[in-house]
Amino acid sequence: MTRQRVIWITGASSGIGEALALEYTRRGNIVYGSARSADKLNDVRERSKSAKGTFHPVTADVCDLDALKRAYQSIQAQSGTPDLVILNAGTHKPTSALEFSLADHRSLIEINYMGVLNCMDIILPSFLERRSGQIAIVSSVAGYRGLPKASGYGASKAALINFCESIREELKSQNVDLRMVNPGFVKTPLTDLNEFPMPFLMPVDDAVRAMIKGLESKKFEITFPATFAFLMKLLRRLPTFIHMAITRKIVGS
Template identity: 40%
Template structure:
Protein backbone atom coordinates (compact mmCIF):
# COMPACT_ATOMS: atom_id res chain seq x y z
CA UNK A 1 0.00 0.00 0.00
CA UNK A 2 1.40 3.39 -1.01
CA UNK A 3 1.84 5.91 1.79
CA UNK A 4 0.36 9.43 1.38
CA UNK A 5 2.75 12.13 0.19
CA UNK A 6 2.09 14.19 3.34
CA UNK A 7 0.91 13.35 6.85
CA UNK A 8 -2.90 13.10 6.94
CA UNK A 9 -4.72 15.67 9.05
CA UNK A 10 -7.74 14.54 11.05
CA UNK A 11 -8.68 17.66 12.98
CA UNK A 12 -8.38 21.39 12.26
CA UNK A 13 -9.15 22.52 15.82
CA UNK A 14 -6.39 24.81 17.08
CA UNK A 15 -4.40 24.51 13.85
CA UNK A 16 -2.50 27.73 13.02
CA UNK A 17 -3.19 28.67 9.40
CA UNK A 18 -2.14 31.79 7.48
CA UNK A 19 -4.13 32.48 4.31
CA UNK A 20 -2.60 34.88 1.80
CA UNK A 21 -5.42 36.26 -0.34
CA UNK A 22 -8.22 35.69 2.17
CA UNK A 23 -10.53 38.54 1.19
CA UNK A 24 -12.31 36.93 -1.77
CA UNK A 25 -12.77 33.80 -3.83
CA UNK A 26 -11.14 30.56 -2.78
CA UNK A 27 -9.12 32.18 0.00
CA UNK A 28 -12.25 33.63 1.59
CA UNK A 29 -14.09 30.30 1.39
CA UNK A 30 -11.11 28.47 2.89
CA UNK A 31 -10.92 30.95 5.76
CA UNK A 32 -14.61 30.64 6.57
CA UNK A 33 -14.50 26.84 6.47
CA UNK A 34 -11.39 26.62 8.64
CA UNK A 35 -12.75 29.07 11.20
CA UNK A 36 -15.97 27.04 11.36
CA UNK A 37 -13.87 23.94 12.08
CA UNK A 38 -12.01 25.57 14.97
CA UNK A 39 -8.75 26.55 13.29
CA UNK A 40 -6.88 29.72 14.17
CA UNK A 41 -6.69 31.65 10.91
CA UNK A 42 -4.58 34.69 10.01
CA UNK A 43 -6.33 36.55 7.20
CA UNK A 44 -4.14 38.52 4.80
CA UNK A 45 -4.95 40.64 1.76
CA UNK A 46 -4.64 44.32 0.92
CA UNK A 47 -8.11 45.42 2.02
CA UNK A 48 -8.62 45.35 5.79
CA UNK A 49 -12.37 45.99 5.62
CA UNK A 50 -12.92 42.87 3.50
CA UNK A 51 -10.85 40.83 5.92
CA UNK A 52 -13.00 42.12 8.79
CA UNK A 53 -16.05 40.81 6.94
CA UNK A 54 -14.46 37.36 6.61
CA UNK A 55 -13.40 37.31 10.26
CA UNK A 56 -16.94 38.23 11.33
CA UNK A 57 -15.74 38.94 14.86
CA UNK A 58 -14.34 35.45 15.42
CA UNK A 59 -11.87 35.22 18.30
CA UNK A 60 -10.00 32.60 16.22
CA UNK A 61 -9.32 35.06 13.37
CA UNK A 62 -6.30 37.36 13.15
CA UNK A 63 -6.86 40.16 10.63
CA UNK A 64 -3.49 40.95 9.11
CA UNK A 65 -3.58 43.30 6.09
CA UNK A 66 -0.70 42.63 3.70
CA UNK A 67 0.28 43.42 0.14
CA UNK A 68 1.87 40.07 -0.66
CA UNK A 69 3.90 41.67 -3.46
CA UNK A 70 5.65 43.97 -0.97
CA UNK A 71 8.77 42.11 0.16
CA UNK A 72 9.44 44.52 3.03
CA UNK A 73 5.99 43.90 4.55
CA UNK A 74 6.43 40.15 5.01
CA UNK A 75 8.76 40.16 8.01
CA UNK A 76 6.51 42.42 10.09
CA UNK A 77 3.43 40.41 9.17
CA UNK A 78 5.04 37.13 10.16
CA UNK A 79 6.33 38.69 13.39
CA UNK A 80 2.71 39.45 14.29
CA UNK A 81 1.65 35.87 13.56
CA UNK A 82 4.52 34.51 15.64
CA UNK A 83 3.74 36.91 18.48
CA UNK A 84 0.15 35.66 18.67
CA UNK A 85 0.64 31.95 18.03
CA UNK A 86 4.33 31.12 18.34
CA UNK A 87 4.50 29.72 14.82
CA UNK A 88 2.50 28.25 11.94
CA UNK A 89 1.14 24.86 10.99
CA UNK A 90 0.16 25.80 7.44
CA UNK A 91 0.48 28.71 5.03
CA UNK A 92 -1.88 28.84 2.06
CA UNK A 93 -0.92 31.01 -0.93
CA UNK A 94 -4.17 32.05 -2.62
CA UNK A 95 -3.44 35.58 -3.87
CA UNK A 96 -3.59 36.06 -7.63
CA UNK A 97 -4.07 38.66 -10.36
CA UNK A 98 -5.54 37.90 -13.76
CA UNK A 99 -6.73 39.57 -16.93
CA UNK A 100 -7.53 37.64 -20.10
CA UNK A 101 -5.27 38.97 -22.81
CA UNK A 102 -3.54 37.89 -25.98
CA UNK A 103 0.18 38.28 -26.55
CA UNK A 104 -0.27 41.48 -28.58
CA UNK A 105 -2.14 43.13 -25.68
CA UNK A 106 0.64 43.02 -23.09
CA UNK A 107 1.21 46.08 -20.90
CA UNK A 108 4.44 46.24 -18.92
CA UNK A 109 3.00 47.63 -15.68
CA UNK A 110 0.25 45.02 -15.64
CA UNK A 111 2.70 42.21 -16.41
CA UNK A 112 4.94 43.34 -13.56
CA UNK A 113 2.07 43.37 -11.08
CA UNK A 114 0.87 39.88 -12.09
CA UNK A 115 4.37 38.44 -11.85
CA UNK A 116 4.80 39.98 -8.40
CA UNK A 117 1.45 38.85 -6.99
CA UNK A 118 1.17 35.43 -8.62
CA UNK A 119 4.77 34.29 -8.34
CA UNK A 120 7.21 36.56 -6.50
CA UNK A 121 4.93 36.83 -3.47
CA UNK A 122 5.10 33.07 -2.97
CA UNK A 123 8.89 33.22 -2.92
CA UNK A 124 8.73 36.09 -0.43
CA UNK A 125 6.39 34.13 1.81
CA UNK A 126 8.37 30.90 1.64
CA UNK A 127 11.57 32.77 2.49
CA UNK A 128 9.80 34.34 5.47
CA UNK A 129 8.18 31.28 7.08
CA UNK A 130 10.58 28.51 6.12
CA UNK A 131 13.38 29.07 8.67
CA UNK A 132 11.03 28.61 11.64
CA UNK A 133 9.32 25.61 10.07
CA UNK A 134 12.67 23.96 9.41
CA UNK A 135 13.78 24.67 12.96
CA UNK A 136 10.63 22.99 14.30
CA UNK A 137 10.73 20.18 11.75
CA UNK A 138 7.01 20.58 11.04
CA UNK A 139 4.54 22.73 9.14
CA UNK A 140 3.07 22.89 5.67
CA UNK A 141 3.13 25.05 2.54
CA UNK A 142 0.15 25.00 0.16
CA UNK A 143 0.37 26.71 -3.23
CA UNK A 144 -2.69 27.39 -5.36
CA UNK A 145 -1.58 27.16 -8.99
CA UNK A 146 -4.11 26.27 -11.71
CA UNK A 147 -4.78 23.86 -14.55
CA UNK A 148 -3.91 26.92 -16.67
CA UNK A 149 -0.34 25.98 -15.78
CA UNK A 150 -0.66 22.60 -17.52
CA UNK A 151 -0.83 24.03 -21.05
CA UNK A 152 -0.05 27.23 -22.92
CA UNK A 153 -3.61 28.52 -23.13
CA UNK A 154 -4.20 31.50 -25.43
CA UNK A 155 -5.67 34.29 -23.33
CA UNK A 156 -3.75 33.34 -20.18
CA UNK A 157 -0.66 35.11 -21.51
CA UNK A 158 0.77 36.10 -18.13
CA UNK A 159 -1.44 34.21 -15.71
CA UNK A 160 -0.73 30.79 -17.26
CA UNK A 161 3.07 31.01 -17.16
CA UNK A 162 2.99 32.18 -13.53
CA UNK A 163 0.87 29.17 -12.62
CA UNK A 164 3.18 26.84 -14.55
CA UNK A 165 6.06 28.27 -12.52
CA UNK A 166 4.17 27.57 -9.28
CA UNK A 167 3.66 23.95 -10.31
CA UNK A 168 7.40 23.65 -10.87
CA UNK A 169 8.11 25.41 -7.56
CA UNK A 170 5.79 23.16 -5.57
CA UNK A 171 7.45 20.05 -7.01
CA UNK A 172 10.94 21.17 -6.05
CA UNK A 173 9.76 22.37 -2.62
CA UNK A 174 8.37 18.92 -1.96
CA UNK A 175 11.67 17.31 -2.92
CA UNK A 176 13.62 19.77 -0.75
CA UNK A 177 11.39 19.69 2.31
CA UNK A 178 9.66 16.32 2.57
CA UNK A 179 12.68 14.70 4.18
CA UNK A 180 12.85 17.53 6.71
CA UNK A 181 9.36 16.88 8.11
CA UNK A 182 7.48 19.55 6.16
CA UNK A 183 4.38 19.05 4.03
CA UNK A 184 3.92 20.61 0.58
CA UNK A 185 0.63 20.78 -1.31
CA UNK A 186 0.12 21.72 -4.96
CA UNK A 187 -3.45 22.85 -5.68
CA UNK A 188 -4.61 22.98 -9.30
CA UNK A 189 -8.24 24.07 -9.59
CA UNK A 190 -10.26 24.14 -12.76
CA UNK A 191 -12.68 27.02 -13.24
CA UNK A 192 -13.98 28.51 -9.98
CA UNK A 193 -16.55 31.32 -9.83
CA UNK A 194 -14.48 34.22 -8.45
CA UNK A 195 -13.88 37.89 -9.30
CA UNK A 196 -11.00 36.70 -11.50
CA UNK A 197 -12.97 34.26 -13.65
CA UNK A 198 -15.79 36.82 -13.93
CA UNK A 199 -13.48 38.56 -16.41
CA UNK A 200 -13.74 35.64 -18.86
CA UNK A 201 -16.03 36.10 -21.85
CA UNK A 202 -16.21 32.38 -22.72
CA UNK A 203 -18.13 29.42 -21.30
CA UNK A 204 -16.21 27.78 -18.46
CA UNK A 205 -16.77 24.02 -18.27
CA UNK A 206 -17.36 22.39 -14.86
CA UNK A 207 -17.46 25.79 -13.12
CA UNK A 208 -17.40 25.39 -9.34
CA UNK A 209 -18.22 27.68 -6.44
CA UNK A 210 -15.48 28.85 -4.05
CA UNK A 211 -17.11 26.74 -1.34
CA UNK A 212 -16.84 23.60 -3.48
CA UNK A 213 -13.21 24.46 -4.17
CA UNK A 214 -12.46 24.97 -0.47
CA UNK A 215 -14.05 21.61 0.37
CA UNK A 216 -11.92 19.85 -2.26
CA UNK A 217 -8.74 21.55 -1.07
CA UNK A 218 -9.25 20.77 2.61
CA UNK A 219 -10.23 17.19 1.80
CA UNK A 220 -7.01 16.77 -0.20
CA UNK A 221 -4.89 18.22 2.61
CA UNK A 222 -6.63 16.02 5.16
CA UNK A 223 -5.80 12.95 3.05
CA UNK A 224 -2.16 13.98 2.69
CA UNK A 225 -2.18 14.42 -1.08
CA UNK A 226 0.52 16.31 -2.94
CA UNK A 227 -1.41 17.45 -6.00
CA UNK A 228 -5.01 18.41 -5.32
CA UNK A 229 -6.81 18.99 -8.63
CA UNK A 230 -10.52 19.40 -9.20
CA UNK A 231 -13.10 18.90 -10.54
CA UNK A 232 -11.62 15.71 -11.91
CA UNK A 233 -14.18 15.40 -14.71
CA UNK A 234 -12.40 18.46 -16.15
CA UNK A 235 -8.84 18.30 -14.83
CA UNK A 236 -8.25 14.74 -16.04
CA UNK A 237 -9.00 15.88 -19.60
CA UNK A 238 -6.46 18.66 -19.17
CA UNK A 239 -3.89 16.16 -17.99
CA UNK A 240 -4.58 13.96 -21.01
CA UNK A 241 -4.12 16.99 -23.28
CA UNK A 242 -0.60 17.38 -21.85
CA UNK A 243 0.26 13.99 -23.31
CA UNK A 244 -0.62 14.95 -26.89
CA UNK A 245 2.26 15.63 -29.29
CA UNK A 246 2.67 19.34 -29.99
CA UNK A 247 1.32 19.08 -33.54
CA UNK A 248 -2.03 17.89 -32.15
CA UNK A 249 -2.00 19.86 -28.91
CA UNK A 250 -1.36 23.25 -30.49
CA UNK A 251 -3.92 22.66 -33.22
CA UNK A 252 -6.62 21.77 -30.68
CA UNK A 253 -5.79 24.69 -28.40
CA UNK A 254 -5.98 27.11 -31.30
CA UNK A 255 -9.34 25.77 -32.45
CA UNK A 256 -10.86 25.70 -28.97
CA UNK A 257 -9.74 29.18 -27.95
CA UNK A 258 -9.85 31.12 -31.17
CA UNK A 259 -6.12 31.10 -31.96
Protein backbone atom coordinates in the same frame (compact mmCIF):
# COMPACT_ATOMS: atom_id res chain seq x y z
CA MET B 1 -9.01 18.43 24.21
CA THR B 2 -7.63 18.80 20.67
CA ARG B 3 -5.24 21.73 20.23
CA GLN B 4 -6.44 24.44 17.89
CA ARG B 5 -4.37 24.57 14.73
CA VAL B 6 -2.83 27.87 13.69
CA ILE B 7 -3.40 28.62 10.00
CA TRP B 8 -2.23 31.53 7.83
CA ILE B 9 -4.03 32.12 4.53
CA THR B 10 -2.94 34.75 2.01
CA GLY B 11 -5.51 36.28 -0.32
CA ALA B 12 -8.13 35.75 2.39
CA SER B 13 -10.38 38.71 1.58
CA SER B 14 -12.27 37.12 -1.33
CA GLY B 15 -12.80 34.00 -3.41
CA ILE B 16 -11.22 30.70 -2.38
CA GLY B 17 -9.09 32.32 0.32
CA GLU B 18 -12.08 33.93 2.01
CA ALA B 19 -14.12 30.72 1.86
CA LEU B 20 -11.19 28.72 3.25
CA ALA B 21 -10.74 31.18 6.11
CA LEU B 22 -14.42 30.98 7.05
CA GLU B 23 -14.52 27.18 6.86
CA TYR B 24 -11.33 26.65 8.86
CA THR B 25 -12.61 29.11 11.48
CA ARG B 26 -15.96 27.31 11.58
CA ARG B 27 -14.03 24.10 12.30
CA GLY B 28 -12.46 25.65 15.39
CA ASN B 29 -9.01 26.78 14.24
CA ILE B 30 -7.04 29.96 14.86
CA VAL B 31 -6.96 31.53 11.41
CA TYR B 32 -4.88 34.51 10.28
CA GLY B 33 -6.01 35.94 6.96
CA SER B 34 -3.96 38.42 5.02
CA ALA B 35 -4.76 40.61 2.03
CA ARG B 36 -4.32 44.20 0.92
CA SER B 37 -7.79 45.40 1.99
CA ALA B 38 -8.27 45.87 5.73
CA ASP B 39 -11.99 46.60 5.20
CA LYS B 40 -12.60 43.29 3.39
CA LEU B 41 -10.65 41.35 6.01
CA ASN B 42 -12.67 42.99 8.78
CA ASP B 43 -15.83 41.92 6.95
CA VAL B 44 -14.56 38.32 6.99
CA ARG B 45 -13.92 38.65 10.71
CA GLU B 46 -17.46 39.90 11.30
CA ARG B 47 -18.94 36.95 9.42
CA SER B 48 -16.79 34.50 11.41
CA LYS B 49 -17.84 35.70 14.87
CA SER B 50 -20.24 32.82 15.48
CA ALA B 51 -17.62 30.20 14.57
CA LYS B 52 -15.87 27.91 17.06
CA GLY B 53 -12.47 29.29 16.06
CA THR B 54 -11.15 32.81 15.63
CA PHE B 55 -10.24 34.84 12.56
CA HIS B 56 -7.52 37.48 12.80
CA PRO B 57 -7.11 39.97 9.93
CA VAL B 58 -3.54 40.83 9.00
CA THR B 59 -3.18 43.49 6.32
CA ALA B 60 -0.27 42.73 4.00
CA ASP B 61 0.44 42.75 0.27
CA VAL B 62 2.34 39.66 -0.96
CA CYS B 63 4.42 41.97 -3.15
CA ASP B 64 5.57 43.96 -0.10
CA LEU B 65 8.27 41.91 1.61
CA ASP B 66 8.58 44.24 4.61
CA ALA B 67 4.81 44.15 5.22
CA LEU B 68 4.85 40.36 5.00
CA LYS B 69 7.68 40.17 7.53
CA ARG B 70 5.73 42.35 9.95
CA ALA B 71 2.62 40.21 9.42
CA TYR B 72 4.46 36.97 10.09
CA GLN B 73 6.19 38.38 13.16
CA SER B 74 2.76 39.40 14.48
CA ILE B 75 1.37 35.90 13.88
CA GLN B 76 4.34 34.27 15.61
CA ALA B 77 4.16 36.68 18.55
CA GLN B 78 0.48 35.86 19.14
CA SER B 79 0.29 32.16 18.27
CA GLY B 80 3.73 30.83 17.36
CA THR B 81 4.76 29.36 14.03
CA PRO B 82 1.66 28.30 12.05
CA ASP B 83 0.82 24.63 11.57
CA LEU B 84 -0.47 25.32 8.06
CA VAL B 85 0.21 28.13 5.60
CA ILE B 86 -1.91 28.40 2.46
CA LEU B 87 -0.31 30.65 -0.15
CA ASN B 88 -3.40 31.48 -2.14
CA ALA B 89 -3.07 35.14 -3.14
CA GLY B 90 -3.20 35.64 -6.90
CA THR B 91 -4.93 37.37 -9.75
CA HIS B 92 -5.76 36.96 -13.43
CA LYS B 93 -5.84 39.26 -16.42
CA PRO B 94 -6.22 38.24 -20.08
CA THR B 95 -3.00 38.78 -22.06
CA SER B 96 -3.14 38.84 -25.84
CA ALA B 97 -0.07 38.63 -28.05
CA LEU B 98 -1.78 41.07 -30.45
CA GLU B 99 -2.04 43.68 -27.70
CA PHE B 100 1.09 42.74 -25.80
CA SER B 101 1.59 44.49 -22.47
CA LEU B 102 4.85 44.07 -20.60
CA ALA B 103 3.27 45.72 -17.56
CA ASP B 104 0.47 43.15 -17.39
CA HIS B 105 2.88 40.21 -17.69
CA ARG B 106 5.21 41.67 -15.08
CA SER B 107 2.32 42.30 -12.68
CA LEU B 108 1.04 38.72 -12.98
CA ILE B 109 4.50 37.29 -12.34
CA GLU B 110 5.06 39.63 -9.38
CA ILE B 111 1.75 38.77 -7.71
CA ASN B 112 1.20 35.12 -8.61
CA TYR B 113 4.78 33.82 -8.56
CA MET B 114 7.02 36.24 -6.70
CA GLY B 115 4.28 36.78 -4.10
CA VAL B 116 4.57 33.09 -3.20
CA LEU B 117 8.38 33.25 -3.12
CA ASN B 118 8.23 36.30 -0.84
CA CYS B 119 6.11 34.30 1.61
CA MET B 120 8.35 31.25 1.35
CA ASP B 121 11.39 33.38 2.12
CA ILE B 122 9.72 34.41 5.36
CA ILE B 123 8.14 31.15 6.55
CA LEU B 124 10.67 28.50 5.55
CA PRO B 125 13.32 29.28 8.19
CA SER B 126 10.86 28.75 11.05
CA PHE B 127 9.35 25.62 9.46
CA LEU B 128 12.79 24.10 8.86
CA GLU B 129 13.96 24.97 12.36
CA ARG B 130 10.87 23.31 13.84
CA ARG B 131 11.05 20.44 11.31
CA SER B 132 7.28 20.28 10.92
CA GLY B 133 4.30 22.02 9.35
CA GLN B 134 2.34 22.04 6.13
CA ILE B 135 2.55 24.52 3.24
CA ALA B 136 -0.02 24.62 0.44
CA ILE B 137 0.76 26.58 -2.71
CA VAL B 138 -2.22 27.40 -4.94
CA SER B 139 -1.34 27.25 -8.62
CA SER B 140 -3.80 26.32 -11.41
CA VAL B 141 -4.47 23.75 -14.12
CA ALA B 142 -3.79 26.70 -16.46
CA GLY B 143 -0.11 26.08 -15.74
CA TYR B 144 -0.14 22.68 -17.45
CA ARG B 145 0.09 23.99 -21.05
CA GLY B 146 -0.06 27.30 -22.88
CA LEU B 147 -3.56 28.60 -23.62
CA PRO B 148 -4.62 31.55 -25.80
CA LYS B 149 -4.87 34.90 -24.01
CA ALA B 150 -3.39 33.40 -20.84
CA SER B 151 0.32 33.81 -21.53
CA GLY B 152 0.90 35.91 -18.41
CA TYR B 153 -1.34 34.01 -16.03
CA GLY B 154 -0.38 30.59 -17.39
CA ALA B 155 3.33 31.35 -17.20
CA SER B 156 3.04 32.46 -13.57
CA LYS B 157 1.15 29.28 -12.65
CA ALA B 158 3.51 27.03 -14.64
CA ALA B 159 6.38 28.59 -12.69
CA LEU B 160 4.65 27.68 -9.42
CA ILE B 161 4.11 24.09 -10.54
CA ASN B 162 7.78 23.74 -11.47
CA PHE B 163 8.80 25.37 -8.19
CA CYS B 164 6.67 23.00 -6.10
CA GLU B 165 7.88 19.92 -7.94
CA SER B 166 11.49 21.06 -7.55
CA ILE B 167 11.48 21.61 -3.79
CA ARG B 168 9.03 19.02 -2.52
CA GLU B 169 11.49 16.22 -1.77
CA GLU B 170 14.03 18.52 -0.10
CA LEU B 171 11.34 19.83 2.25
CA LYS B 172 9.99 16.34 2.84
CA SER B 173 13.44 15.25 4.01
CA GLN B 174 13.12 17.90 6.73
CA ASN B 175 9.58 16.81 7.65
CA VAL B 176 7.97 19.88 6.04
CA ASP B 177 4.88 18.85 4.10
CA LEU B 178 4.49 20.77 0.82
CA ARG B 179 1.26 20.49 -1.20
CA MET B 180 0.47 21.85 -4.66
CA VAL B 181 -3.14 22.88 -5.35
CA ASN B 182 -4.26 23.15 -8.99
CA PRO B 183 -7.88 24.28 -9.25
CA GLY B 184 -9.89 24.52 -12.44
CA PHE B 185 -12.67 27.09 -12.77
CA VAL B 186 -14.14 28.02 -9.38
CA LYS B 187 -16.97 30.53 -9.07
CA THR B 188 -15.44 33.58 -7.38
CA PRO B 189 -15.50 37.34 -7.97
CA LEU B 190 -12.39 36.85 -10.15
CA THR B 191 -13.96 34.27 -12.48
CA ASP B 192 -17.16 36.36 -12.58
CA LEU B 193 -15.13 38.79 -14.71
CA ASN B 194 -14.41 36.17 -17.37
CA GLU B 195 -16.21 36.73 -20.67
CA PHE B 196 -15.78 33.19 -22.00
CA PRO B 197 -17.43 29.84 -21.23
CA MET B 198 -15.95 28.12 -18.18
CA PRO B 199 -16.44 24.35 -18.35
CA PHE B 200 -17.19 22.49 -15.12
CA LEU B 201 -17.44 25.74 -13.13
CA MET B 202 -17.33 24.70 -9.47
CA PRO B 203 -19.10 26.43 -6.53
CA VAL B 204 -16.52 27.89 -4.18
CA ASP B 205 -17.80 25.98 -1.14
CA ASP B 206 -17.41 22.67 -3.00
CA ALA B 207 -13.89 23.72 -4.02
CA VAL B 208 -12.97 24.50 -0.42
CA ARG B 209 -14.23 21.13 0.80
CA ALA B 210 -12.23 19.38 -1.94
CA MET B 211 -9.13 21.35 -1.02
CA ILE B 212 -9.38 20.67 2.71
CA LYS B 213 -10.00 16.98 2.05
CA GLY B 214 -6.91 16.91 -0.18
CA LEU B 215 -4.77 18.61 2.45
CA GLU B 216 -5.88 16.00 4.98
CA SER B 217 -4.90 13.19 2.58
CA LYS B 218 -1.41 12.18 1.46
CA LYS B 219 -1.73 13.62 -2.05
CA PHE B 220 1.01 15.99 -3.19
CA GLU B 221 -1.10 17.50 -5.99
CA ILE B 222 -4.68 18.46 -5.20
CA THR B 223 -6.92 19.15 -8.22
CA PHE B 224 -10.60 19.98 -8.66
CA PRO B 225 -13.09 19.72 -10.26
CA ALA B 226 -12.02 16.16 -11.08
CA THR B 227 -13.32 15.92 -14.66
CA PHE B 228 -11.85 19.23 -15.80
CA ALA B 229 -8.53 18.50 -14.09
CA PHE B 230 -8.39 15.14 -15.90
CA LEU B 231 -9.02 16.81 -19.27
CA MET B 232 -6.31 19.41 -18.62
CA LYS B 233 -3.86 16.69 -17.60
CA LEU B 234 -4.69 14.90 -20.84
CA LEU B 235 -4.01 18.10 -22.79
CA ARG B 236 -0.60 18.30 -21.12
CA ARG B 237 0.27 14.83 -22.41
CA LEU B 238 -0.84 15.36 -26.01
CA PRO B 239 1.82 15.75 -28.71
CA THR B 240 2.64 19.37 -29.46
CA PHE B 241 1.12 19.34 -32.94
CA ILE B 242 -2.25 18.24 -31.52
CA HIS B 243 -2.05 20.87 -28.78
CA MET B 244 -1.30 23.53 -31.40
CA ALA B 245 -4.27 22.39 -33.49
CA ILE B 246 -6.55 22.74 -30.47
CA THR B 247 -5.31 26.21 -29.59
CA ARG B 248 -5.56 27.22 -33.26
CA LYS B 249 -9.22 26.24 -33.16
CA ILE B 250 -9.76 28.21 -29.95
CA VAL B 251 -8.15 31.33 -31.46
CA GLY B 252 -10.20 30.97 -34.63
CA SER B 253 -13.50 30.37 -32.85
